[in-house]
Amino acid sequence: MILAPMQGLTELLFRRVYERLFPGVFSYAISPFISLTKGNLRHATEKIDDVLPENNVGSMSVVPQILGNEPEEFIALGNRLYDVGYEEVNWNIGCPMRRITAKHRGSGILPYPDEIKRTLDVVLPMLKPALSVKMRIGLKDASEMLTVVDILNQYPLKNVTIHPRLGRQQYAGIPDLDTFNVAYNTIHHPLIYNGDINTSKDYEIIVTRFPNIADVMVGRGIFYNPCFPLLINGKEINVVEENKRLLRDLLNEIYGAMPTNEARIRKTKEYWSLMWRGVGVTELQAKDILRSTTIEQIQSKLEHVISQ
Ligand SMILES: Cc1cc2nc3c(=O)[nH]c(=O)nc-3n(C[C@H](O)[C@H](O)[C@H](O)COP(=O)(O)O)c2cc1C
Structure with a gap:
């Protein structure tokens, strides 16, 4: 593949x-x-x-x-x-x-x-x-x-x-x-x-x-x-948990790699607008996260999703 x-x-x-x-x-x-x-x-x-x-x-x-x-x-x-x-x-x-x-x-x-x-x-x-x-x-x-x-x-x-x-x-x-x-x-x-x-x-x-x-x-x-x-x-895996693991690592990498909070928010939203589907949230919850305007807001909302 x-x-x-x-x-x-x-x-x-x-x-x-x-x-x-x-x-x-x-x-x-x-x-x-x-x-x-x-x-x-x-x-x-x-x-x-x-x-x-x-x-x-x-x-x-x-x-x-x-x-x-x-x-x-x-x-x-x-x-x-x-x-x-x-x-x-x-x-x-x-x-x-x-x-x-x-x-x-x-x-x-x-x-x-x-x-x-x-x-x-x-x-x-x-x-x-x-x-x-x-x-x-x-x-x-x-x-x-x-x-x-x-x-x-x-x-x-x-x-x-x-x-x-x-x-x-x-x-x-x-x-x-x-x-x-x-x-x-x-x-x-x-x-x-x-x-x-x-x-x-x-x-x-x-x-x-x-x-x-x-x-x-x-x-x-x-x-x-x-x-x-x-x-x-046919492998048995917990799909949502595996996807959350990837999302968490990706968010950490974005945080480390991007020079400003503005860039971090933009990049996080780019991925989140596709990846919310794999981590067990509703579209409404996903959209709410997309409306975040500060890095603290988007991070705490995503942390909440990942640790659920
Ligand atoms: C946001 C986005 C960016 C893309 N960038 C490229 C690109 O740089 N080069 C390319 O050949 N195709 C690009 N594509 C097309 C994809 O490689 C792929 O051909 C297309 O999404 C269909 O495959 P999929 O249904 O598996 O997504 C892009 C598609 C999307 C949605």
């Missing part, structure tokens, strides 16, 4: 805490994307720090993800990552955010197969690490996927992850498993499934229908119920 990239969530801090509490659940994580910037790599420092091997000691392994299509910058960043120890980088052609797709980045490139081809033609011969790809099935229409898969089939790639939604859907609707099935039958690369695996049952449905997929990637589900992967093998 692979941990999906999620900006602001599956960063180093979370990956380290998760690996400490539930070692070995994930074979690796894809990092939240690092954006290419024209002629300048400096702004990516914070993102690069997130994936530097020396900072990731005790964390799960990670494959850095790149967002953008500018070949020169792509090669420079990819090779820089190789030089610090990464043998694989992942190309994000799935991000649905409008300000990104408008620039033909993320899923915004999917209706333009020539641009995908041009990028791969220039980048791959010069790129030192292997390349994997994470994509959606299209920006506006699922028919985009087949053309893209045909192109990807012509290049040496480590693997391809498909989240079977359209970019313009954002997260609405349900994953289009029939379209995923078309990719399953036509792609030459190891194929990874991603989308709405939130329970052990969801996992079983996917691996039963698609027995030859190389792996599955899990995103939001790991925040809704952090220990759900442990249930896949």
Whole structure:
């Protein structure tokens, strides 16, 4: 199982805490994307720090993800990552955010197969690490996927992850498993499934229908119920208690890592807005905690939940 990239969530801090509490659940994580910037790599420092091997000691392994299509910058960043120890980088052609797709980045490139081809033609011969790809099935229409898969089939790639939604859907609707099935039958690369695996049952449905997929990637589900992967093998665990354990460690790490109370509150709320579901509270209680305005208030309310 692979941990999906999620900006602001599956960063180093979370990956380290998760690996400490539930070692070995994930074979690796894809990092939240690092954006290419024209002629300048400096702004990516914070993102690069997130994936530097020396900072990731005790964390799960990670494959850095790149967002953008500018070949020169792509090669420079990819090779820089190789030089610090990464043998694989992942190309994000799935991000649905409008300000990104408008620039033909993320899923915004999917209706333009020539641009995908041009990028791969220039980048791959010069790129030192292997390349994997994470994509959606299209920006506006699922028919985009087949053309893209045909192109990807012509290049040496480590693997391809498909989240079977359209970019313009954002997260609405349900994953289009029939379209995923078309990719399953036509792609030459190891194929990874991603989308709405939130329970052990969801996992079983996917691996039963698609027995030859190389792996599955899990995103939001790991925040809704952090220990759900442990249930896949029928292990008997106290789910709420395990999730509380993770939440407590995560809150401690946030407190230690964030420079100001404002930042601590913001980060705590980011995680809590997903993680309340796994620790036995009602939505009303969760919302009350989200209305906290001081660090003392949010900490004492969360401490109350955790020690209940
Ligand atoms: C808050 C948030 C941030 C995300 N950031 C990234 C990202 O940086 N790179 C990426 O490829 N996908 C990103 N995604 C998409 C997820 O990796 C994943 O494809 C999507 O959430 C569907 O999988 P899930 O249903 O298991 O969550 C993000 C999703 C969310 C909700």
